[in-house]
Amino acid sequence: MINILIVLGAFIIMEGVAWFAHKYIMHGWLWVFHKDHHKKETDGFLEHNDFFFLIFAIPGIISLYVGMQNNFNFWFFIGLGITFYGAAYFFIHDIFIHQRFKILRNSNNTYLKALRRAHKMHHKHLGKEDGECFGMLWVPFKYFVESKKK
Template identity: 75%
Template sequence: MLAIQILIVLITFVGMEGVAWFTHKYIMHGLCWFLHKDHHRKESHGFFEHNDFFFLVFALPGIAGLGWGMQNNFNWAFWVGLGITLYGLAYFLVHDIFIHQRFKLFRNANNAYFKAIRRAHKVHHKHLNKEEGECFGMLWVPFKYFKMNNSVN
């Protein structure tokens, strides 16, 4: 049973990368650009951005799964909620802390994977409008960003 629960968490975690990609490309850079544009244009007036609203949108299904799953003898919904929540934690650590340095931690991470994540995100942020974007995912990085020279770091 534990193996199935771990598998549910892992499948959910991996699936969340697809959900994040889809939401980023078609919702944040589409209908909800008004909330996301300050993240690209640095229009923020303080620590928080309008874009931070998406944290709540993504957190609600995780919280609901955890809560409903706990009330129902830790059924599958709990493990799905845990996968969503763990992805949210990874997203926060990578996007907000590592890439955007909202907290001054992990500044000197110097392995190939972390360099590729930074490169891909910089390429994404070079576009200041909602059109012509690229690299909408977070943890999955196209191989070309591993091969790029260090000038984009």
């Protein structure tokens, strides 16, 4: 049971890490890698922004490795939580929201509609300043209200 709580805790903490990194790093000193993600069109399937996948994957890989070398201790389960968050990010952000693969296009689910709306509001800002909605899974309440109206 404790291992499940560690995985869940790491997953939840990653939402905060992702919010912080998005707001202060991606929209800060590493904007050069993130700005193509805010352009209306990109030149290909990959973006410079995809570089951040590696940055977020490395702590998960290291944690999994250290945990496996130590009898699958708590580091392994922290790595699992980080990895699960990375998978959720890929499915929610890249597939569902940005439609990199043309599946999961429509949903009447209130949470998913609010999630899409919040992300759309984030992308209305084409520059690195004046942004909003920097998290991935945490959606401000006002977007739930808006999604129920439609």
